[in-house]
Amino acid sequence: MIDTDFLSAPQLAGRWGQEPWQIIDHGLALRLPILFRFDGMAFDFNDRWHRDTGAHTEQQELAQKAEWVKGCEALIKRNAAGLTGEFDRLDSREVVELRGRINEAKERISQLNDLLDKREQERRKSTYNGLMRALPRTLQDIQQAGETAFPYLAMHPQSPVYLTESEGKQNLDGRIMSLEPGISGAWKQRLFLDDLLIPMQIIKTLEAKQKGEIENKPLPKARRQEQAVIAALRQLGYDPSALPPRKPGTEWVKAQTWRELESRKDLFTKGTFNSTWDHLRANGDIAEQA
Incomplete structure (x- = not known):
């Protein structure tokens, strides 16, 4: 697969x-x-600078200067044709000064266009899939x-x-x-x-x-006690699921198993052995033959 x-x-x-x-x-x-x-x-x-709104100031300046140049050139044409009024008529000195300012604005417009063209080319390099x-x-x-x-x-x-903490809040x-x-x-x-x-x-x-982690985690003590009882029964030669029936006057399997395990002080007292044995019988892990 x-x-x-x-x-x-x-x-x-x-x-x-x-x-x-x-x-x-x-x-x-x-x-x-x-x-x-x-x-x-x-x-x-x-x-x-390269994000969508990064050149907003430059784009706004470009639009304003282009509009200003357009208006000034139209004024000069009207003035030359004698179509200006009393308050917007220009003399020759004023025309020369205005053309100088127009040329400065056009130079700035050229710089802005170059700057924005270069920016757009650089932006295209950020295409991502x-x-x-x-x-x-x-x-x-x-x-x-x-x-x-x-x-x-x-x-x-x-x-x-990674997470950082600031003023009691976690930030990414x-x-x-x-x-x-x-x-x-x-x-x-x-x-x-x-x-x-x-x-x-x-x-x-x-x-x-x-x-x-699961494989290396130590087994609970109760589970280790159960495994020790089963192992002791097998070592004594018994099938835990088919223990021999009790016979009056003779020692039964449980006593033999306790003798095998009473030295295991790390796992058993007589009381914990008895409770483990009862638990195994209740679960059907050990049983007497019928």
Whole structure:
């Protein structure tokens, strides 16, 4: 059987015999990385220049200067044609001064266009098609409603993630990514429970660790006492499930077994031996022949 690289949250819940919301709890506790697929542009949250609104000031300045130049050039044309009024008529000195200011504005417009063109080229290099790690708020929304609006923020899947505490509150630290539509402008509207993915490699690592912990965990003392009684019976040559019937005036199996075990002070007193024997009989692990 070929394993897939990922299981969805519902698939992992079925594998572990849990509910999907419990799988999300593992993610919120940082025991599991919970990912989702993303196709668009992704920017480091601290990279404000390349994010969608990062050039707002420059774009606003460009629009204002272009509008101002357009208005001033129209004024000069009207002035040359004698179409200006008493209050907006320009003399030759004023025309020269205005053209100088227009040329300065055009030079700034050229600089802004070059700057914004370069920015756009750099933005296109941030096209991303792959996995992102869901933030706690995204997971909590899906845990409650089964879906949420597709997030504009996520964590880079290869970023170290850890919890810090500030003013009594836990905060998630790591590389936050700002998500935007790609060149096509298409944007997935919703993120669903089935969209949450957990790497199979992580799943198997956790399962192997849990199995090892279970295998290496010492057995409870009561279970070790039961195993010791069964082992002693077999060593004496008895089948625990078919002990010989009692015979009046003769020592029975139980007394022989106690003699074998009374030196095991780490496990037994006479009282605990008797209670262990009774427990084994009640469970049917030892029984007398009919």
